[in-house]
Amino acid sequence: MLACSTFNLRATATAANPDISEPEPQPKVRKLKGSPQLNRWYRARALRSGHKLERPSHRTGALEVNHLVQRAGESLSLESTATVSDSGHEVEVTTSVKPIYMVSDGTGWTVEHSVNAALGQFEHCLVDRVCPVNTHLFSGAAKEGAMLVYTLADPYMAESAKQACKLWGMPSTDILGPITESIAAHLGVSPSGLPRGASGRNFPLSDEYFRRIEAVEFTIKQDDGALPQNLCKADIVLTGVSRTGKTPLSIYLAQKGYKVANVPIVKGVALPKGLFEVDPEKVFGLTINPLVLQTIRKARAKSLGFSKEARSNYSEMDYVRQELEFARRVFAQNPVWPVIEVTEKAIEETAAVILRLYHDRKHKCSMPGISKRY
Numbered sequence: 001m002l003a004c005s006t007f008n009l010r011a012t013a014t015a016a017n018p019d020i021s022e023p024e025p026q027p028k029v030r031k032l033k034g035s036p037q038l039n040r041w042y043r044a045r046a047l048r049s050g051h052k053l054e055r056p057s058h059r060t061g062a063l064e065v066n067h068l069v070q071r072a073g074e075s076l077s078l079e080s081t082a083t084v085s086d087s088g089h090e091v092e093v094t095t096s097v098k099p100i101y102m103v104s105d106g107t108g109w110t111v112e113h114s115v116n117a118a119l120g121q122f123e124h125c126l127v128d129r130v131c132p133v134n135t136h137l138f139s140g141a142a143k144e145g146a147m148l149v150y151t152l153a154d155p156y157m158a159e160s161a162k163q164a165c166k167l168w169g170m171p172s173t174d175i176l177g178p179i180t181e182s183i184a185a186h187l188g189v190s191p192s193g194l195p196r197g198a199s200g201r202n203f204p205l206s207d208e209y210f211r212r213i214e215a216v217e218f219t220i221k222q223d224d225g226a227l228p229q230n231l232c233k234a235d236i237v238l239t240g241v242s243r244t245g246k247t248p249l250s251i252y253l254a255q256k257g258y259k260v261a262n263v264p265i266v267k268g269v270a271l272p273k274g275l276f277e278v279d280p281e282k283v284f285g286l287t288i289n290p291l292v293l294q295t296i297r298k299a300r301a302k303s304l305g306f307s308k309e310a311r312s313n314y315s316e317m318d319y320v321r322q323e324l325e326f327a328r329r330v331f332a333q334n335p336v337w338p339v340i341e342v343t344e345k346a347i348e349e350t351a352a353v354i355l356r357l358y359h360d361r362k363h364k365c366s367m368p369g370i371s372k373r374y
Contacts, residue, residue: 097133097134098133098134098146098147099133099134099135099136099146099147100115100133100134100135100136100146100147100148100149101135101136101146101147101148101149102115102135102136102148102149102150102151103148103149103150103151103152103161104150104151104152104195105151105152105153105154105157105195106151106153106195106196107196108151110151110175110176111149111150111151111175111176112135114149114151114175115135115149116135119133119135145170146170147170147171147172147173148161148165148170148171148172148173149172149173149175150172150173150174150175150176151174151175151176152174152176152177152195153176153180153191153192153193153194153195153196154193154194154195155177155193158174158176158177161174162174208257211257212254212255212256212257214259215235215254215255215256215257215258215259215260216251216254216255218230218233218234218254218259218260219250219251219253219254219259219260219261220251220254222234222250222259222260222261222262223247223250223262224246224247224262224264225262225263225264225272228263228272228273228274228275229274230261231261231263231272231274231275231277231278232274232277232278233259234259234260234261234278234282235258235259235260235282235358236253236258236259236260236261236282236284236354236358237260237261237262237263237275237278237282237283237284238250238260238261238262238263238283238284238286239262239263239264239265239271239275239283239284239285239286239330239337240264240265240285240286240287240288240327240342241264241265241266241287241288241293241323241324241326241327242264242266242297242314242323243288243293243296243297243300244286244287244288244293244342245286245342245347245350246262246264246286247262248347249262249286249347249350249351249354250262252347252348252351253351253354253355256351256355258355258358263275265323265326265327265330266323267319267322267323267326268326271330276334280334280336280337281336281361282358283334283336283337284337284338284339284340284354284357285327285330285331285334285337285338285339285340286339286340286342286350287324287327287328287331287339287340287341287342288324288341288342288343289341289343290317290320290321290324292343292344293320293324294315294316294317294320297314297315297320298315300315301314301315338357338374339374340353340354340374341374353374357374
């Protein structure tokens with residue numbers, strides 16, 4: 001079991017003791033709207049990001065989850081607290097936070113992304129059972145009974161980590177070792193055993209490297225509809241309403257060597273002519289669920305300090321639906337453009353769909369069983 005909760009019941013009895021003042025009324029908890037699937041998606045993203053989470057409880061009342069995590073070097077209190085109001089009583093729930101420590105002899109990119117990908121398979125537990133997980137890229141795990149995940153290219157260091165965890169009674173997982181051994185057996189070649197950036201792995205800069213640099217520079221200049229005259233030079237053109245993830249998706253694709261331009265669709269604003277003059281097989285439309293889009297836009301408007309009037313024009317549901325409908329009509333007028341649903345998709349997932357379609361079209365591959373919307 002990931003959850004380990006201790007309940008401390010605190011009842012207020014003002015009738016027995018009139019000197020006890022009435023507790024201050026609790027602020028009204030904002031209730032999530034939409035389907036249970038969308039609510040779970042929202043709570044999971046908030047919980048894994050370490051944000052304060054408010055949601056209805058299974059009982060009458062409200063459940064509030066807070067992460068109380070201190071960094072190494074302090075007296076760590078890895079707990080999350082929740083308060084449940086039920087029939088005049090308040091129940092405080094203390095839930096242990098399960099720490100996962102990650103050790104790498106390189107950049108840490110592999111182990112961090114592997115752990116995050118694996119945690120995505122446990123969102124139902126992390127949310128519904130209120131058992132948050134915190135990941136760390138520093139040492140000091142043994143005394144807290146944490147789990148250790150490591151990606152050590154040097155087999156001697158990996159073996160030392162394994163033996164140390166065994167000695168301390170800590171659960172551990174070697175992510176890099178098994179797959180490296182399998183590839184080595186498949187290729188019939190021994191691995192170098194050197195981490196990225198090691199002195200023995202200084203390779204000359206290749207044409208591929210400079211191609212990626214050029215793609216990133218091009219993509220940054222073409223962000224948010226800038227320089228529409230250069231759309232014909234792009235490998236991929238993304239278009240969609242504001243906050244559908246066009247910019248981060250563009251940068252991700254650019255790092256893979258693709259020149260990407262993105263064009264925003266704004267209700268009542270004419271799209272650049274160049275968008276309809278480029279090869280339509282290079283253009284990809286992005287759409288999103290209106291409830292999710294409204295939530296994202298409200299947070300964005302608040303962070304930018306928009307006035308109340310500006311927020312209403314940007315994040316109110318009527319305007320959100322109208323703008324999505326405007327984008328839908330644009331997509332319908334250009335049936336060659338694939339339309340990708342980005343709700344609940346990670347950037348990597350959306351990019352994988354785009355690249356699959358891009359290369360299938362480039363090589364004139366048939367795409368049986370693939371619909372208009374992805």
